[in-house]
Amino acid sequence: MSDPVSIPANPATFPLDPGGFALVIIDMQRDFLEPGGFGESLGNDVGQLRRTIQPLRAVLDATRALGLPVVHTREGHLPDLSDCPPSKLNRGLPSRRIGDPGPNGRILIRGEYGHDIIDELAPVAGEAVVDKPGKGAFYGTGFGDLLVAAGVSQLVVTGVTTEVCVHTTVREANDRGYDCLVLEDCVGSYFPEFQAAGLAMIAAQGGIFGWTATSADYLKALAAI
Numbered sequence: 438m439s440d441p442v443s444i445p446a447n448p449a450t451f452p453l454d455p456g457g458f459a460l461v462i463i464d465m466q467r468d469f470l471e472p473g474g475f476g477e478s479l480g481n482d483v484g485q486l487r488r489t490i491q492p493l494r495a496v497l498d499a500t501r502a503l504g505l506p507v508v509h510t511r512e513g514h515l516p517d518l519s520d521c522p523p524s525k526l527n528r529g530l531p532s533r534r535i536g537d538p539g540p541n542g543r544i545l546i547r548g549e550y551g552h553d554i555i556d557e558l559a560p561v562a563g564e565a566v567v568d569k570p571g572k573g574a575f576y577g578t579g580f581g582d583l584l585v586a587a588g589v590s591q592l593v594v595t596g597v598t599t600e601v602c603v604h605t606t607v608r609e610a611n612d613r614g615y616d617c618l619v620l621e622d623c624v625g626s627y628f629p630e631f632q633a634a635g636l637a638m639i640a641a642q643g644g645i646f647g648w649t650a651t652s653a654d655y656l657k658a659l660a661a662i
């Protein structure tokens with residue numbers, strides 16, 4: 438493919454390699470985003486996450502149109518919870534725990550309605566879906582091997598939530614040598630202060646975990662490929 442395309446970003450311009458990146462969409466699952474679902478039942482304002490759907494859909498459409506790699510992730514566990522450590526299972530509100538019945542089926546259990554990706558961003562044939570038991574996409578999954586097979590060295594990272602699964606994945610990727618560009622309006626947190634801090638932390642100290650940019654600037658770069 439063509440030469441790198443410059444994207445205005447924090448803390449510095451990001452050189453997007455058209456043939457060397459994947460779009461990664463973290464955990465855009467009904468359990469986290471749907472009104473009436475698990476996230477909302479814990480008292481969270483899902484609107485803070487749902488504002489990412491429209492820009493992310495535009496990013497997904499444009500990336501798909503160029504035939505570039507797209508990877509979706511889902512956080513969740515086997516029905517017998519054998520992949521869920523007690524430390525994770527026993528934390529959180531005692532009234533609602535992983536595996537408990539919820540408004541959209543058993544909470545964060547693979548195969549349940551709530552565990553799946555929202556309709557607006559549903560994967561299409563050819564796109565990888567990585568089921569992960571942890572917060573980061575590398576732990577306990579084939580994500581790393583998949584990226585090696587795809588021959589990419591840059592990740593454009595989107596999804597929810599900014600300070601938890603997005604951050605964990607970006608940190609894991611950074612330690613493995615990937616350059617991560619996080620799209621600011623395509624990641625979301627239930628907590629506005631965590632959203633702001635989470636983004637600032639990525640670009641701090643000269644880009645200690647990576648870069649941040651807007652989806653508009655990413656889309657402009659794709660149009661130049």
Ligand code: C5J
Pocket residue numbers: 463464469512597598599601602603
């Ligand atoms: C994600 C979470 N996806 N907040 N999970 O961030 O527990």
